[in-house]
Amino acid sequence: MREKIIGATLLLASLAFAQYETSGDYFGTSEPTNSTSAFESTSYSTTTAPEKKEKKDPYYHSHKGFYFSTSLTFGYTYLRYNNHDVYYDGVEIDEYKFTGFMTPYEEVRLGGSIANVASVYGLLGFGIGTGTFKTESINDRHSYGDSYSYDNGFYHNQRKYDATSIKFYFGAGCEFYPIQDIDNPMYGLFLGLSYGLAVDGAFYEKVDTYDGYKYDKSEGFITGAFRFEVGKDFWFSRRWSFGVAFNYTIGWLDLDDSDYYDRSYQDSETYAQHTFGLTIRLSH
Numbered sequence: 001m002r003e004k005i006i007g008a009t010l011l012l013a014s015l016a017f018a019q020y021e022t023s024g025d026y027f028g029t030s031e032p033t034n035s036t037s038a039f040e041s042t043s044y045s046t047t048t049a050p051e052k053k054e055k056k057d058p059y060y061h062s063h064k065g066f067y068f069s070t071s072l073t074f075g076y077t078y079l080r081y082n083n084h085d086v087y088y089d090g091v092e093i094d095e096y097k098f099t100g101f102m103t104p105y106e107e108v109r110l111g112g113s114i115a116n117v118a119s120v121y122g123l124l125g126f127g128i129g130t131g132t133f134k135t136e137s138i139n140d141r142h143s144y145g146d147s148y149s150y151d152n153g154f155y156h157n158q159r160k161y162d163a164t165s166i167k168f169y170f171g172a173g174c175e176f177y178p179i180q181d182i183d184n185p186m187y188g189l190f191l192g193l194s195y196g197l198a199v200d201g202a203f204y205e206k207v208d209t210y211d212g213y214k215y216d217k218s219e220g221f222i223t224g225a226f227r228f229e230v231g232k233d234f235w236f237s238r239r240w241s242f243g244v245a246f247n248y249t250i251g252w253l254d255l256d257d258s259d260y261y262d263r264s265y266q267d268s269e270t271y272a273q274h275t276f277g278l279t280i281r282l283s284h
Helices: 002-019 037-047
Strands: 065-087 090-114 118-139 149-151 154-176 189-207 214-235 241-256 266-283
Touching: 065 118, 065 154, 065 189, 065 214, 065 241, 090 154, 090 189, 090 214, 090 266, 118 189, 154 214, 189 241, 214 266
Parallel strands: none
Antiparallel strands: 065 090, 065 266, 090 118, 118 154, 149 154, 154 189, 189 214, 214 241, 241 266
């Protein structure tokens, strides 16, 4: 037993000496001391073995397999609706605009990741906002019960209201992770693209200029929307990360309900939206 302990001690000592062989300092002196041939042979045989460099797991921090993300977005949104009607005896144009802030918009994504290169997911989002709702009506015939201004042959009626908005967004998207070197400071960068159906509503209180009666009104906006996103994930565990992203959403929808057989009637509707957002997210 004693011989085994001594042998193990000698082996550990020889390994320790081998780590200092390149500096020539064994016991704190600049010159190596004379030792037994056994020590020299042991030290020599130990140091001739190639050093093994620690290899990092490239998937230690990565999106791999099941993908999940929940996020909050704070942003500025612009919504517009335009309805242009042409009758045999006149023209009517109605335009509605909402501008305001989302406070906030929440979204959940579920899908799968492929080798930390890309993720594909379905998404569902809901948000609430506050802002200003503007209406403008233009026609060539006076409408009683409202006050109109007259300009160049058309009557104009413009109104502005404080409004509350809601947003629903559902669709599908993907993310790409272009940086694969985990030692790169930009590791965690992601580029995203999604497409879905965006349904927005604006709610406001209107006052009738004729009798002063107040009543609640709402207008809807519906668009097919693309969202472009760029951001970065900061990892705090093997699979979980906290991310920050900037995104831009653009959407539109054109409808034409003109009568093909009666050219005296034309009806066209256009919906549009632009949204700029700052997103914070938790993802797996």
